[in-house]
Each structure stands twice: as structure tokens, then as C-alpha cells.
Amino acid sequence: MSERVIVHEGLNVFAEHAEKWNSLLERAGNPSFFLRADWLNCWAKHWAENRKTMLVVVERNGEWIGGLPLILGKGRIGARWKVQKLEFAGVPFYDRMELPAATAKDCERSLELILQWMQRDLKSWTALGLHEVPNGSHTLNAFKSISRKRGFELHTVLASKAPLLDLHGGGKTSSKYRRQLRQSMERLMERGKVETDFFSVNSQDIESLIQECSAVESVSWKGKQGVGIFRNEGFRKFMLDVWKILAPEKGIALATIRLDGNLIIYHWGFRHGDRFLSYNMAQTPETNNIRGGSLILNLMVDKGLELGFSRIDASRGSLTSPNVIGRYHGPIRDHGNLVVYGPGLKSRGLSFLRHRALPIIRKLRKLPRPPVLEEKSEITDLPCTNESA
Template identity: 25%
Template structure:
């Protein structure tokens, strides 16, 4: 494999067509591997964050592309150089874009990254956990001073089938009927939108306004929260719309959007990426109704999977749990280098792992402080 660095995904000499051909050959690729999404992420980089794109060639054929984010992060108050896959932390699931027949070259790839981007930690988040996809990361773990593989998410998924044409039973049926009745009472209606490059900006503006007025906007945790994330989403969602990968179901009342679900569509799978609603309409319970609309849409167009994209590792309240037929586990791989900074960071993390259970037990056993009389 001939390795080459490129400084931008938007550069004139970046091999866009070769990249797209490689992405299509990698079965595990997701919308977050699409060039439109990654270019949006690149356009929203903060000062101090640098992009380095590692390309691998087998003759004239592109067989590897790793867009890597190089930055400094503080751990225990000290700055360490960390390398991540571009898209962190808003990309829910990525695949390492490398041709299946190129596994033998991965040691050389890691050596190139360490030589040209000297770092303490190389961390890849939200990678699928299927055993057939672990070989590249296990090879890197063996070449690291210390490495860790840990689950970061177990996202519920639902295989869309003929059973979804029937009304669900039990408590879910009651909740759906209640939501539909309340929406009918105020005259709210569900609208499906499949935007293109020209219609996407107005749609993004409308749903961003809903999120900003929701609890996500109040707490600053939404995908549109802050100038950096807003710029990222504007560019990335426009890029995905241009590639026919953006789907949105809206709930409208008197001509304005009051709730929505945003999805990213790729290879027969709809990734349920974001949900928001105006607080004054919270009692409608529209979330399940819009999720049900995904299923109806999928039945009409032949989608195969509805995917929650990402949820909390513990205590998830995603509404797809009520329908799931399976789950996709995401792993976070951490590779600590043999540089002094990597040794120090790995030792500190190992010590924290040993200490944390004792701290948790101490906190649980400690009596609660009684208020003074």
C-alpha cells in the first residue's frame, strides 16, 4: 500500500470519485462516512484542531481513507495530544474505510500515523462491534503499549416487516391512539419531507428553531446548539440532502413546525438521528407517532431497518425500545502510544480504573449529611 497525506477533504486534488467507490465497497459504511457529512465536520473545526487525511493506494485504486482529527485535550489538567476520527462527537456510527483485502498493511498504517502525528492517544469512537470488523483494531491494540475496547452504546434496531402494517398491541397501541387523538383535536398534521440541496436550507432553519426552543436548546445539548455545531449541521445536512440521504417527518400546527424527527437514510436503513418538540406541545406525545410514521414510510418505500443510531449505554429511554427486534453495539477503541505522554496517560487511566470502584462503594456507604437543626 502506498500511503499519502492530504490536508483537506475539500481540496482540489482530493480523489472524490475514488473515495465514493471505496465507501460503496465497505458494507459497514454509514451516512457518517459520506463525504457530505465529513466535509461539514471539517468546515466546523475549532482553532487548534487540524485535519489530516491518510490515503492508501494499491496501484491506481484507493483502498484506504482515514480522516483524522489532531488536537490537544486536557486530562487531569494536563494537555495531551489526541487523534480521533473526523466527526467526533456528533457522528453516531462510523466504519473504518479500508478494503477487506488490505488488512496486512494496517501495521504500516499505524506506524505512519504515529510517525507523522505523534500522539499520546488514538481513539476511535462509535465503531460497530461485529467480530468480522474487529481485526483492524485488534491488530492496532497488539501494537500499542496499552489499549482498551469498551462498549459505548447499544442502539435498538427494528427490522421492518409485514407485521408493522398492523396496529401494535398493548400499552404502545394506547399511547399511539392517544397521541393521534390529541393531534386531531388541535388540527396538527404529519408531513413527510425528503429534501434536496435547494429545499434543505429552509427545512434546516425550521427544525433548528424548534430545537433551540426545546429543552435541548435550553441545556445546550442539541445538534444545533452553539455556533460550531450549527455550522456543522448546516453544511453536513445540506450535503446529505444533495446525496438524497436526508429524511424528516414533521408535525405541523397552523402552518408551523411544532415537532420533528430527523433521519439519515443509507443502504435501506433509516438512522433516527434527532428529535425535538416545542415545550408548549409536550402533552401531545408526538414522538411515538412520528416514529410510527417512519415505519409507515419504510413499508411504502421498502426500507429494511429502522435504527436508533445512538442511545445512552444505560438508562436509555429511546422509544424504539418498545419495538426493537435487535440491537447494534458500538465500541470505543483507545490506543495508547509508547511515547512518554502515552505511557503517562495510560498509567493514569489504569490507576483511575482501579480506584473508581472503591470510590463508588465509599460514596454508597457514606451516610447522608443531616441538616443542622
């Protein structure tokens, strides 16, 4: 049995090897929308110019059995240290990432060979930092297994919680919550004519819809704090290109609430098989006191099956401000961030500072510890059907 690590490099690497990469994703069950070759290629064109872009795959008897889309460049480990960092391509726009492989065994074997290649052949990297890896996934389990076998340190923290909703079941909301939704809609209707919609975006409407959404986001709290997905020209151009790629296959779904013809609340996301992957929502300030986020989610719950969705997936969710999808009391998928340090002296020094010295300082100063990623052997998730990249 012949196995080898193959490293493809360059800004066009995801387009050049799209056919074989997408074939691997299909055999792996398409674990993440953000592994798609067209998404990664679009991202690379906009954001990878000053970084080393790589598609690192493991080949067995001529077939790819696993791989990682990676970039190498300046990046932060923790809040303090900016170093030469290896991370998933697509940063910071992805919500979930994994190492695609058809089986858990292939995932672990691929990861083991890739880590050996990093330690032996890849130059000038200080740390491998991977974000939004589902807890209990083959990927995270493989990291833990290899860490135990090979004796290297693996550091993990809980990064986010992603609630999910099965639209066939409708979710379980309280009578109080449903009453609040009715009252909020009544208050909104008192202000003028209310129009609601949930639809797949057409190619000819992309620019006007992005312009409208961008205007709403700019006056929302996301715009005020500079954290919106349309916050500057570079971000808007990237999202415009993403929409242009996905709209012809009905890959962008958008929910809107308009008041007297003007957009006041929107929520859009990606289609991944039968899942709606929540990605971006914003509302104008005057709707903050009427549960705008809950109103538009309720619209999506009511209309989602008509658009061919069976699941609404928060994709990821804040630890401090739980995603409103959690109000429907479905399962919650945990995501973790993990760090593996390189072989050099700088890497060992950084590891000592972050994981030996800082915990002592936190304890002495009675500072909160990072959130712990609990041990899980399987993903807490909903089954997904017809997932096609």
C-alpha cells in the same frame, strides 16, 4: 506485492481525493454514511481549521485497500485530560465510524500498517481515541487482533446501543403501547388541527425548514440544556450546508407533526441506501406528556416504505435513555469507544493513570465501573441493500 501508507493532508483533502476515497467506500460496502467524502469535506470547512486534517490510506499495487480520515489536535481522553489526540474526522457529529476495506483481511492489514506509521513517523500525539466503532465490525476485530499480535494495550468501553427496525416486518410492539399511541393522538387532536408528514426535503425548502426545526429545538429540553444540533450559529450553518449538499439526491428525510399549522414535533435523518439514519428529533414542551417521540416514530414506521426505506436505524443510542426505536424489539447494535496510546513518556503516564490508578480508586470508593464492551465476532445488525455513497 507492493504496499505503502500514503498520508494526504490539508483542509481540502477530502474533496481533492473524493473519487478514490468513494471508490474504496463502494468496495467496502459503504459501512458508514459519515465516511462520505462530501460529508467529511463539509465538516472540515466548518470545524478543522485549527487541527491537522489527514486522509491516511494504504495502497497496494496502485489501489487503495483501506484508510482512516483523521484529525490531530487538542482533545479529551476521558473527562479529565486534554492532550494531543488523534481521532476520526467528523467529530463530534458522526454516529458510526469504521476503517473501510473490502475484506476483513484488508482491514487488518491496513490498520496494522497505519498503526506502525503512527508509532514510527507521526509526531506529537498522545493518544488515538476513536468513538462509535460497531462491536463485532472488521475494524474493532482488527484492533483486537493486532493488539494481541503486537502486544500493545487496547482499551475499550461500551459507548452506545443502536436499535434497528425492519419496516417490512413492521416490528413487534405490545398492545398496551399501540393503545397508548392511539390515546396520545386523540389527545393531540383535541387541541386543534393535526397534520402529519414524512418526506424527502427539497432544496428550495431547506432554509425555512431548518428555521422551523431550530425554533422547536430551542424550546425543547435539548435547547434548554444546550445540547441541540442547532444550538448555535456555527452548528446551524454546518447543518444548513449539509442539507444543501444532500437534498438534491433526496438524502435528508424529515417527519413533522403540526398543530394548527405550527410545527410541534420533528424527526429528521439521513438516507443511506435503504436505511433511514435517525439523527435529530425535538418537540415543544407542551407535547412532552403525549409521547411525542413515539407518535412521530410511528408515523415514520407507517410511511417509511413509501419513501423507499426498508430500515430505520437509530444510528446510535444512549445507554441511560434507550432510543424509542427499541420499543419495536428489533436487533440492537453495540458501539464501542477505543483508545490506543502513543509511544512517548506522557502517553505511558496517562495510560497508567487511567487504567491502573483510577480503577483502584474507583474500587476503594465503590464507584461504578465503565460499561464493558462484550466480545463479539460479528455485528448485530440488519442487512442493508443499495447502499451508495
